[in-house]
Structures are given as C-alpha cells and as structure tokens.
Amino acid sequence: MRKHLFNVGAILKGMSVTFSFMFKKRPTIEYPSIKKQHAPRFHGLHELRRYGDGKERCIGCELCSSACPANAITVVGAENAPDDRRSPGERFAARYEIDELRCIFCGMCEEACPTDAIVLTPRFEMADYRRGSFIYSKDRLLVPAEAGTGPAPDERPGGIPSDLGAVADQKSTTSVAAGYGATHRGEILKTQRKGLAALRDVPAATPQGDAR
Amino acid sequence: MIDAFVHFVTAPYWPFVLIKSLVLAFVVITTFAYAMLFERKVLGWMQLRPGPNRVGPWGLLQPAADAAKLILKEDLTPKTADPLIYRLAPFIALLTAFAAYAIIPFGESKDGLWAVGNVNAGILLLTAITSIGVYGISLGGWASGSKYPLLGSVRSTAQMISYELAMTMSFVGVLILAGTTSLDGIVHAQAKLWFFIPQIVGFVLYAITAVAETNRTPFDLVEAETELVAGFHTEYSGLRFGLFFIAEYVNMLTVSCIATLLFLGGWNAPFGWTFLPGVVWFLIKIGAFMFFYMWLRATLPRFRYDRLMAFGWKVLLPVATLNLIATAIYVAIAG
Numbered sequence: 109m110r111k112h113l114f115n116v117g118a119i120l121k122g123m124s125v126t127f128s129f130m131f132k133k134r135p136t137i138e139y140p141s142i143k144k145q146h147a148p149r150f151h152g153l154h155e156l157r158r159y160g161d162g163k164e165r166c167i168g169c170e171l172c173s174s175a176c177p178a179n180a181i182t183v184v185g186a187e188n189a190p191d192d193r194r195s196p197g198e199r200f201a202a203r204y205e206i207d208e209l210r211c212i213f214c215g216m217c218e219e220a221c222p223t224d225a226i227v228l229t230p231r232f233e234m235a236d237y238r239r240g241s242f243i244y245s246k247d248r249l250l251v252p253a254e255a256g257t258g259p260a261p262d263e264r265p266g267g268i269p270s271d272l273g274a275v276a277d278q279k280s281t282t283s284v285a286a287g288y289g290a291t292h293r294g295e296i297l298k299t300q301r302k303g304l305a306a307l308r309d310v311p312a313a314t315p316q317g318d319a320r
Numbered sequence: 321m322i323d324a325f326v327h328f329v330t331a332p333y334w335p336f337v338l339i340k341s342l343v344l345a346f347v348v349i350t351t352f353a354y355a356m357l358f359e360r361k362v363l364g365w366m367q368l369r370p371g372p373n374r375v376g377p378w379g380l381l382q383p384a385a386d387a388a389k390l391i392l393k394e395d396l397t398p399k400t401a402d403p404l405i406y407r408l409a410p411f412i413a414l415l416t417a418f419a420a421y422a423i424i425p426f427g428e429s430k431d432g433l434w435a436v437g438n439v440n441a442g443i444l445l446l447t448a449i450t451s452i453g454v455y456g457i458s459l460g461g462w463a464s465g466s467k468y469p470l471l472g473s474v475r476s477t478a479q480m481i482s483y484e485l486a487m488t489m490s491f492v493g494v495l496i497l498a499g500t501t502s503l504d505g506i507v508h509a510q511a512k513l514w515f516f517i518p519q520i521v522g523f524v525l526y527a528i529t530a531v532a533e534t535n536r537t538p539f540d541l542v543e544a545e546t547e548l549v550a551g552f553h554t555e556y557s558g559l560r561f562g563l564f565f566i567a568e569y570v571n572m573l574t575v576s577c578i579a580t581l582l583f584l585g586g587w588n589a590p591f592g593w594t595f596l597p598g599v600v601w602f603l604i605k606i607g608a609f610m611f612f613y614m615w616l617r618a619t620l621p622r623f624r625y626d627r628l629m630a631f632g633w634k635v636l637l638p639v640a641t642l643n644l645i646a647t648a649i650y651v652a653i654a655g
Contacts, residue, residue, distance in 0.1 A: 129365070132368060135368060136368075
C-alpha cells in the first residue's frame, strides 16, 4: 500500500513536469518562413564565378574533377577562339557539369581550383522531382555577368554572403523528357552504369530521369 | 414580455425542441473541432513543440482542413468485413455520444431553456446512454473481420466491465447526498458545497474511470497503436474513421459535463462570483476537466492490459464500495 502511495506521488511529479514544460521556450525553427543561420563556411550548392570584366574564371583544367572524391564533376575543356575569348587563359570549360546527387559537399574542388572559379555557396535547398535535374550544368552553375564577381573563397572574413547563391534560384533547364540525355555527364553515366544502359533507346517522350 | 417569450420558446413544442437540438448539435461539433485543435496545441506545448499553426492564424482553420481531408479520403471496406455492421458501427458510436446532450442541462433555468429535455431520472439515463457507446467500438472492431480490430474490441468489452461498475458506484454517493437522480436537482443540492469535497474519493474514482470510459491514455488499450496498430478502427478510413474520432471527443465532453454536474457544482459560481452567468462557469469547468485529460495524456504511458483489469476490480471497485457505505452511514446518522 505504501508503495502504491509513492506511485501516486510519482504521477503528480510527472504531471508537474509536463505542466511546467508548457511555459518553456520552444526550440522550434519554423523552417520555410524562418531559416537558421548557417556556419560561416557552410558547404552548399556550387557556383562558377567570373572576373570583373565578365570573363569566366574557369580555364577548363579539370583539376576539380580529379580532386573530386565522389567523381561528381565532369569538365570538357576547349580552346578559346581568338575572336571570342570566354576566359583569360588559353582554354575554357566548354561543358562543366556537377552531379549534385553524387557530390558530398566536401569543398575539395574549391581548394583545387587555381583560379577560384568553382565556389561552394551556402544554398542547400535543391529538391527536385527528377534525378536528371540534379546534374547542374553551366546554365545553372555560372553566375550571370551582371551579378558581379564576389570575393574569392579565401577572402571572406565573415563567411559567404547569403545572397551569392542566388544563381541556383533558376529553374532547371534540363529537359525532363530527355532525362540524362540532356547533359554530357548524363550521357557518360548512361554508358558507364548498367542500369542506365537499358534506358538509352527509350523514346524521348517518356520521362527517363527517375525511371531507374 | 421576455418571460413570456422564454416560456413560449421553451415549452415542449417540437419545432423549438428541434431548433434547440440543431443548435446544440452544431455547438457540440464546433466544440469538438476546437477541443481537438486545443489538445494538439497542449500536447505540442508540453513536448516543446508549437503545435499545428500552418492553417489559418494560430492554426485556427486546422479542424476545417482535417475535415476536408477526411471527407475526401477513400472509404474502404475489407473483404472479410460484415458490411452492414461495419458501416453501422460508427453511427452507433456517434449517435450515442450525441444522445447524451439531450438531457444535459447547461445552465440555471426553471423552464429548461438551457437543456433540450429535463428528465427526472437524468443521471440514470445518462449512464445508460454512455454505456451503449461501447457497442459502437465493439461492433466496429468485431465486424472489421481482421485480427487487430478484433483484439481491440475484445479489450473494449473487457475494459468496460472492469471500470464501469466502479464508475457507477462513484455516482451513487453523490445521489445519496443529493437525494435525487435529476441532474437539475443534483446541481441545486450543490449550491452551498460542491460534492467533490464530501465525495473526494468518488471524484477521484470518477476522474480515473472516465479516462477508461473515453478510451484515452493511460487507458487507451482499445486503440493502443504500439500494440494493435490502431485497435478497433484499424480498418476504418475516411469519414467513417472521422465519425469514431468525433465520438471519442464528444464522449470526452460528455464525461466532463457529468463530472461538472455531479462533482464540480454545475453552473454554480465558485466563491459566490456571480459576475459571470452560470453557463459560462459551466463551460469553464468543462474546459478545465478537458485540459486535465490532455495533461494526463501528455504525461502518463499506457497501462498494461491485465493491470487495468486488476486495478479496476481490486482497487477501484472496493474503494468505490467503501465510499458508498461510508456515505450511506453518514447520511443515515447525520441526515
């Protein structure tokens, strides 16, 4: 009987705990409307920078591609034409594609880049409906010329300004119908991966991106 | 003039009874909707969450969103179910839950403005109606033709016979003190002293058994989701599930009303604070009792099934009997 009376005390104690919790500060961050401040060097979505004169920083050296531990970057370099120079060097990136689903956001590409062209921004909201849409090519990675240059990765004392990732707000230009075929990297993947090989000859009308 | 109007409205002409019933049904449904929202808010706050706040300001349109969702869901009937009883069970649960409000008086009035019907054996009828509610649950679980609902309905039957005896016994002390079975009379008898003071044992017994009556934590063995998926309503979907859900909350309101009428002085104002009308005091007391339920749910884990049986038969029933005998002796000597 004595033991049971102690149990009643335990119930009352528990109820006082739950009651006091009603008035505590709630730690919830109401995410879509309020976003948490990231660590200054948070690694998010990539972007390709330009010089002040509008020329692309990337010289197509493929160092990022070889530094990438996840093998997520595909670069195809090309010679600059004398009358249409895309970058200050001899070469530029004709194609630059990052598979954000393979990327582990380690930042090795950023460290490897000799011209500070590839930079990780704090943007992390990349959700999309098709796997193929996660292969970001230059249309989404390259900062528009009017967006300015922004500080180089090593010159950001307070971390990355949060507006720098604005380029990723662009909708995917990857054609859903074409799926992996829309990007160069997608084509390589199709030849490399067994599961994708079967998709090569599927008519373009079917959405192939998430058919795996 | 006003008296004449009140008399005209409250006389037992059926159109006025019908209108009063419709208004009451609307009020009860709305109260259910916001009681559910409030419960989710309270549970959230006690778990350091904000609770639903996406639909409308402060989440106030959440009940409407829930209702729309439930109505649009597919209404499934399992192949093995008994179709007639399976479809009937939610209505039994809902109708018995609502029927109780026909005789609950919400406020002081000599001509019955605040009650649909004034029955002189009110508490007996109320007990009878709330006991039928378990049929909805038992039949629904049994007619689903699947194992978890069956276990849920078996539990509900066994649970009912373990607690309902003690619950009814806890009423009898109040009836002896009040000397009447009319709900009006019981509230009038509490004008000076609310019965939860002389009947504190009965009140505690009722507070415990009422939790079992409404199948809520810590006595929610009937729908124990960690053991029985969802218990008796596992197979129900869409609006039929919604009906069970409404019935559960309306039953919560009903037991809160009974507790208020029998133990908390009904519409009598505490400490003579008559600046608020009796109906408001009644609603405040119901709200406090409902909050107590939500608070219990946020605090206590579920009882083990056999322990509920043992608790009902070996603790609640003897205590209720002793309380009844003590009250009877007191009334015989002092009264």
